[in-house]
Amino acid sequence: MRKKLGLAALGVASMLALAACSSGANSGSSSTPEAANIRVWLNGTDTPQAARDYLKTTFESQNPGSTLTIEEQSWTGLVDKLTTSLSGSDSPDVVEVGNTQAAAFTSAGAFEDLTDKYQDLGGDDLLPGFVTAGTYDGKFYAAPYYSGARLVFYKKDLMAASGLTVPTTLDQYISNGVTLAAANPGVSGIYFPGQDWYNALPYIWENGGEIATDDNGTWKAGFESAGSIAGLKEVQKVMTTASVAPKDGNETDPQVPFCAGTVAQLSAPSWVKGSILAPATATAPGCPDQEANLGVFALPGKNGGAASVFAGGSNIAIAAKSAHPELAYSALKIMLSDGYQTILGNNGLVPAKKSLASTLGTDDVAKATAAAAANAKLTPASPKWADVEAAGILQDFFVKIAQGGDVPTLAADVDGKINAILNG
Amino acid sequence: MSSVSSSIDVAPGAIDCARQVPGPGSGGSGGAAGSGGPAESRRSRARRLLGGKRLAPALLLVPAIVILIVIIGWPLVQLVVVSFQQYGRAQVFGQAAPFIGFDNYTRVLGDSQFWQVLARSFLFCAVNVVVTMSLGTLIALLMTRLNKFFRALLSVGLLLAWAMPALTAVIVWGWLFDTQFGVVNYVLTQVTGIDFIGHSWLINPISFFAVAAIIIIWQSVPFVAFTIYAGLTQVPDEVLEAAQLDGAGAVKRFRLVIFPYLKSIFVVVTILQIIWDLRVFTQVFALQGIGGVREQTSTLGVYIYQTSLGTGDYGAGGAIAVIMVIIMMAISIFYVRQVIKEVEL
Secondary structure (H helix, E strand, O other): OHHHHHHHHHHHHHHHHHHHHHOOOOOOOOOOOOOOEEEEEEEOOOOOHHHHHHHHHHHHHHOOOOEEEEEEEOOOOHHHHHHHHHHOOOOOOEEEEEOOOHHHHHOOOOEOOOHHHHHHHOHHHEOHHHHHHOEEOOEEOEEEEEEEOEEEEEEHHHHHHOOOOOOOOHHHHHHHHHHHHHHOOOOEOOEOOOOOOHHHHHHHHHOOOOOEEEEOOEEEEOOOOHHHHHHHHHHHHHHHHHOOOOOOOOOOOOHHHHHOOOEOEEEEEOOHHHHHOOOOOOOOOOOHHHHHHEEEEEOEOOOOOEOOOEOEEEEEEEEOOOOOHHHHHHHHHHHOOHHHHHHHHHOOOEEOEHHHHHHHOOOHHHHHHHHHHHOOEOOOOOOOHHHHHHOOHHHHHHHHHHOOOOHHHHHHHHHHHHHHHHOO | OHHHHHHHHHHHHHHHHHHHOOHHHHHHHHHHHHOHHHHHHHHHHHHHHHHHOOHHHHHHHHHHHHHHHHHHHHHHHHHHHHHOEOOOHHHHOOOOOOEOOOHHHHHHHOOHHHHHHHHHHHHHHHHHHHHHHHHHHHHHHHHHHOOHHHHHHHHHHHHHHHHOOHHHHHHHHHHHOOOOOOHHHHHHHHHHOOOOOOOOOOOOHHHHHHHHHHHHHHHHHHHHHHHHHHHHOOOOHHHHHHHHHOOOOHHHHHHHHHHHHHHHHHHHHHHHHHHHHHOOOHHHHHHHHHOOOHHHHOOHHHHHHHHHHHOOOHHHHHHHHHHHHHHHHHHHHHHHHHHHHHHHO
């Protein structure tokens, strides 16, 4: 026991020594809150390494003695994980949450109220759709973090070999996909794993369908409507005739089949470009040698122009149970600072502030992202929508569609389940 | 919060402790089979204690009972309370939870999906138990025949499979059965000449459960094999030799000599397997993340998780968990009674 105490004392002493070193420049400022370690939860690999480093260094220089730890969480099962951790005594301080999941937590009181800090964080410069996603009952709980639009990445050589050009309508995109799949056995003309419901939404929206609509406080799921059925039949056609992706696979790590040469066209969030071009030594290796062969366009709509695509992205919030809300706010402010958001923009993520849109650059991806983002849509704004996602109802639904199931029957079934949850 | 997340743990926890309690008893009966002496004296000593100071054994039990009440009793009470409340995500974060009587139970019992899940769980459990017990027994018998080196090699192999965390096991097996890049599809294509690349093993519920069963059985056979092997070493060689001289073949010797000797061990291990396989969670849950249709492949444990944490309906999740605890307790009571009966014989 005595030995342990000695070790602990040694540890504390060395920590103090280290703290003294790092805070040399700022010594004297005593108004800062008590030093502590702040835990920031980021999800998946979407946030680039440069931004993570920037956050840690900036935070630790602004708050001498305090440290910041980034803990990476998986997008899969995130709602469950946040529910258990945010309500417990070991809550993280700052958390990233999917924009469609935010309402589940703002409505439950899991986040700290940031209403009086709205102007300080960027005010009206913040992305409006994401501010709405982070607001509940007139109070602002979760700030926008980044947005992303879905783009189509394609292999230029395969397109050229089949004599195809970049499609201008959704129908042309689908027929290109079918042609590419027929011309290249074992290759997906359009990569479409069965669980990937995000990519199915544009087909529904472009045909005039909706996921669910709010009718005076009662939610009504809309997969059974004529427009939705037409869109779902197109989805089934793509899944069964243009895609060799696993019928029950999910949308994570699409760069793996893309780089393995089994994908001609891939609809994915804009930041996937970074994953495709990641060095072969990365944890999720890409194929940087394909850069010259990598084309990109915004998914075209039914009548030309950009289609309505799903606006993915995140909000960030401070846990209501955070033990160090002041330090957590300091970290959150850095994440919304121009410097941090510029790094996100340079990496293909749409920044949380409208004024920083130009940081996306002027290349094809940036242009396509801008076109897609302008027409992006969100999932139903219900606090219970996250439950529909977490229950895996849509994943099951689209896997059955990929298997060739009867669309109207399946649509009626899934509508019943969504209604039960949203109105339950 | 933890009232809810622990609700999932309650059943396994309760079972685990039930498993601990009779442990020594079954060991005693095993010892009795070998040599009557030690068990005999232990029993008489216990009787003396009971006769002399009646309080002493009760006092000795106090720490264990206190720990059980705190670790298992309290969450179990919470679980039962939640199952009678309207309890959603808002309640997790501190809002009041109104009592709604048996509403959660009527909702759960009236849901056809619940009955499907229950039937599926029992069927899956039965298959796992039968295969695990047969394989485990065969491997245990094999171990008695092997020389020292190969027995050590086999033991190490079994231990590695046993020691592997369930989640790791699922991920590795998931890679083996991967639709696009899996070794299984590759080898099958090479061997049979039929193109298996792109064949999904998880999308069909039957082959999904086949993969799940392989993972679960692979990890539970070692326990069965080791336990039965330990029992086998207690069977007196003279008896087996005598049986052999009387002309009994291997099957007959197993059925008429070995099995009666090890009956108590078989009963204990089988019931443990039933309990473990009925509450299986990790393997099925993780496989569902890799592929397959959740609705067609959920077992009881996963269904409780999806209902409570997935859809935020903790009340209904609690009701299902209580029903599961009752089922588990029924099996446990049967198990404890069986063990006591064996000891008394």
